Amino acid sequence: MKMFSTLMLAGTLMAFGLAGCSTAPKNEAPPPAPAPETITITTDGLFDFDSAVIKPELAAKLDEVAGRLAGGEYSSVAVTGHTCNIGTEAYNQDLGQRRAQSTADYLGSKGVNATSVSSDGESNPAYSNDTADGRAKNRRVEVSVNLSLIHISEPTRPRLVSRMPSAA
Numbered sequence: 001m002k003m004f005s006t007l008m009l010a011g012t013l014m015a016f017g018l019a020g021c022s023t024a025p026k027n028e029a030p031p032p033a034p035a036p037e038t039i040t041i042t043t044d045g046l047f048d049f050d051s052a053v054i055k056p057e058l059a060a061k062l063d064e065v066a067g068r069l070a071g072g073e074y075s076s077v078a079v080t081g082h083t084c085n086i087g088t089e090a091y092n093q094d095l096g097q098r099r100a101q102s103t104a105d106y107l108g109s110k111g112v113n114a115t116s117v118s119s120d121g122e123s124n125p126a127y128s129n130d131t132a133d134g135r136a137k138n139r140r141v142e143v144s145v146n147l148s149l150i151h152i153s154e155p156t157r158p159r160l161v162s163r164m165p166s167a168a
Contacts, residue, residue: 078143096121
């Protein structure tokens with residue numbers, strides 16, 4: 001009886017011009033998502049001593065960053081503020097936070113919203129704090145952008161599932 005049902009199903013598919021079509025949906029796994037890419041932009045010495053005001057040199061770099069991200073896909077933008085070691089650790093932590101926040105606000109005004117704003121204060125110097133030049137370069141922000149490519153799968157076509165009429 002099973003052979004007769006199989007032959008009847010094959011005959012029904014041929015009658016409707018559907019021979020060779022799948023009678024059940026395929027379980028295809030989607031392709032793996034591409035690995036995210038992180039871009040870090042460091043700006044050195046672009047804040048005056050004891051200031052969180054964005055200087056024109058920093059504004060130009062941030063405009064470039066915003067232009068590159070316009071209309072693109074990114075999953076996160078993290079802004080971290082830094083300081084030199086003059087002043088107390090607590091004060092520098094707060095100053096780094098204000099620098100990060102002013103940078104995030106500037107980027108936000110250009111359509112790029114920061115998902116994380118933080119401060120390393122004086123704890124992560126990129127240059128020696130033993131010289132005036134090194135301290136000036138440590139008055140900086142880091143902007144890290146995590147680019148996520150979004151995979152859009154092809155639209156799926158409806159699949160025909162043929163059912164045999166039940167015997168009355």
